[in-house]
Amino acid sequence: MNRRQFFLILLTCLLPLGMQAQQETFRFAQLTDLHLSPRNANPTEDLLRSVAQLNATDSLDFVLITGDVTEEGDRTTMEKLKTCLDLLKMPYYIALGNHETKWSDSGCTAFSEIFGGDRFKFEHKGILFLGFNSGPLMRMAYGHVVPQDINWMKESMDAFNQGNPKRGKPVILATHYPMQEGDVDNWYDVTDAVRPYNVRLFIGGHYHSNRNLRYDGIPGILMRSNLRDKEGKPGYGIYEVTQDSIRVYTQRIGEPPKKWAAFSLTRSYYDRNGKAEKYPDFSVNKEFPKVKEQWTVQTGAGIYCSPAVEKDKVFVGDDLGCLTAYTLKNGKKLWSFQSGKRIVGTPAASEGIVVFGSADRHIYGLSAKDGSQLWKVEAAEPVLGAVTIENRIAYIGASDHTFRAIDIHTGKVIWVYTGIKGYIETKPLVTEDKVIFGAWDNTLYALNKTDGKELWKWTGGLTRMHFSPAAVWPVAANGKVFITDPQRAMTAIDIQTGNTVWRTFQSMVRETIGLSEDHERVYSKTMNDSIVCYSTLEDTPRELWASNVGFGYEHAPSMQAEKEGIMFGSTKEGLIFALEGKTGKVLWKHKIGNSLISTVVPLNGHELLFTATSGEVGLLKTKK
Incomplete structure (x- = not known):
């Protein structure tokens, strides 16, 4: 080794780590x-x-x-x-x-x-x-x-x-x-x-x-x-x-x-041993100490759907394509089924069978007991729609412009409707004789539940794809279907004809709707702080109450749900809240994290299941 090589090696050893070579220009x-x-x-x-x-x-x-x-x-x-x-x-x-x-x-x-x-x-x-x-x-x-x-x-x-x-x-x-x-x-x-x-x-x-x-x-x-x-x-x-x-x-x-x-490239801009300058504020949880997370599971994967529940089991799909079953009592993982790609739409469970769609272009039917595959139906494109099951028939839409009705026990496709221009992500409304859902083509569809024949279509004069009533889960009461859409309007539609009964921009709502158990009220989130409640009885829009929940700017499509007279809702920043359904009185609020809480699933007036985009699944409980 000559002197020049020796000094080069010595200089390299003496240089600070990470600075051993000059940055090349590019x-x-x-x-x-x-x-x-x-x-x-x-x-x-x-x-x-x-x-x-x-x-x-x-x-x-x-x-x-x-x-x-x-x-x-x-x-x-x-x-x-x-x-x-x-x-x-x-x-x-x-x-x-x-x-x-x-x-x-x-x-x-x-x-x-x-x-x-x-x-x-x-x-x-x-x-x-x-x-x-x-x-x-x-x-x-x-x-x-x-x-x-x-x-x-x-x-x-x-x-x-x-x-x-x-x-x-x-x-x-x-x-x-x-x-x-x-x-x-x-x-x-x-x-x-x-x-x-x-x-x-x-x-x-x-x-x-x-x-x-x-x-x-x-x-x-x-x-x-x-x-x-x-x-x-x-x-x-x-x-x-x-x-x-x-x-x-x-x-x-x-x-x-x-x-x-x-x-x-050499100056230090931040403390590499430090922490973020600000974190979310969870002080709201101290205001309502009776609200507790009974159990919470961090799955380690993003979750974009709501949980489904049957008897003593909870079912959740995730970003990695897994459909996982947990015990309702304590969140213990029971089994997991791996589909080919991410699960976006909310699953449904009935009669011991779990049904869900996957972006891998299939609709699956699994055994709720052990997660074994009972059947699968192939679609031409990813299946992003949520599932509704009624009387052993699963109803679900996909991105192949097709809506399907499937026997949950056999996997047999009962009927298909192929007249859809946009893709489907919503949870369909199933009534006594109709299936109603929106798609990303400015259209709300009503089909005959028995054979899938088109009964009517509603567009409401919407002209932009981004205004479609596609994320909202429609509800129906007193001869009317109720939706909200990204044009910031709430609409009541005649369930028999598809004609607009009324449409109002009064409350600046977006893509959420919920129905009271007595079918006399519909709820929705405004885009700033409040929940509003409208009557389902009249043929003109009548606001019954508006309640300031204090959640700030809000535009997440998580629906409202009522159980035992309590209306539950959630936000894009991890907040879950409960209001008295008839008056709008705020009963409690609880912050889970800081990411989107999908539509919560109340089990009764004091227990509900939740999922979060950040990967949490859990059971929230309030002391009576």
Whole structure:
């Protein structure tokens, strides 16, 4: 060994961990909020202009694409998007946005099939890049990073640092939403999880404007949308990584790039041993100490459906495609059945049989006793609809434009209706002679329960897909069907004719409805703080009461349910509440976590089952 080699080795040993090699210089681009649409050619033109300019730009190593790449999350548009992106002369890496996760006829499975996954990981010149989904998945709520993705990030960064985060190898994280309160409900889980590592930057979009933010101290960049601006020019981001910094530029078509932010690669921006600057407030639980969680199970997977219950068992589907049975008494896991892809729709159980749909394009019938498969029905596309069972017949809609009635004992399809233009996620209403449900095509359908023949369709003059009465679970009373929709209206529809009886925007409700046990009242959440109650008896809208529950801004599609005169509801930020059905008096509130609570299932006036997007299943109980 000569003297020069000796001193090189000595110098390497003396350098701090994570600083043993100077950062290589490189550049990459960011495209975000493309919003390609089947009804508007401009976003596609904007993207193609950006792709052409990117291809003509020297020294770009790759492109990050950070969500809202389509307007409606449909497969056809994503396939078109891929043909455009494949024109790039450099590699690209893509993550989902809320338009791909909230409105997705495939239950967010088409994205992975087309682009090879719903998250990405790669190392480039000494920096680890991780991109992941920030939701919300299929339910209107704040963004959410599911437990399995948080674990994946930590495992990836551990491997990058050879099991020792103190090595401090630099990481850049890409997502659609900013990791902050009001955007992602569990931002603190994410920042606490990544804090021990050397995260240099979060990169995202969503707000269609340039923003330089901090997520519990960690730098965060939001880039402008690729859509043409007021001057008619598309644009994107350019990042220049040097030996000691990251420089951020905006690049408009036909103009030189403009630098607007820069970050050090050596300076410490946050305490890697610290915690989030703020956590959710659970003080409401001290106000109502009689409300307790009898049991809670953390499943470790996202949950987007409500629980189903029969006798002494609770059944829950999850993001990993598992349908799991728990004991009602204490939450002990009894068995789990693995389907091929995620479960979005709420299952149903009757006569010892559990029925549910899966994004793997099948409807399953399982034994409630041991989870063994009794039958399955194949669909042409993912099955995202919730199940209603009545008199041994299961009713369920899918994304193949088909609604089915299935014998739960044999799996025989009794009838099908194929006249649906949009996909179905709702739980159908089954009455004495009708099956009624909405779809993401601005339409509410009423079918003959016996043979599936169409009786009527209601559109209410809705013109935008996003206004469809598709997430609400309809209810019926006194000759009327009641729904709410994203246009912020409550509507009463004649159950025999499909004609509008009344429609009101008075209370600014969205996609929730609930019926009292005596069928005289319907309930709904407003978009700010309150529950409202309307009469089902009149042919004009009559508000009976409005109660300020104090839950803040709210738009989650979790329905209201009444048992023993108590109305129960829940919110996108983990709150469950109970009101006196006839008066609206607030009886209690209890905060489970900070993510969406799906429609709760009351067992009686003082016990209810719940599920949360963050993976919890539990039984809540109030002392009498």
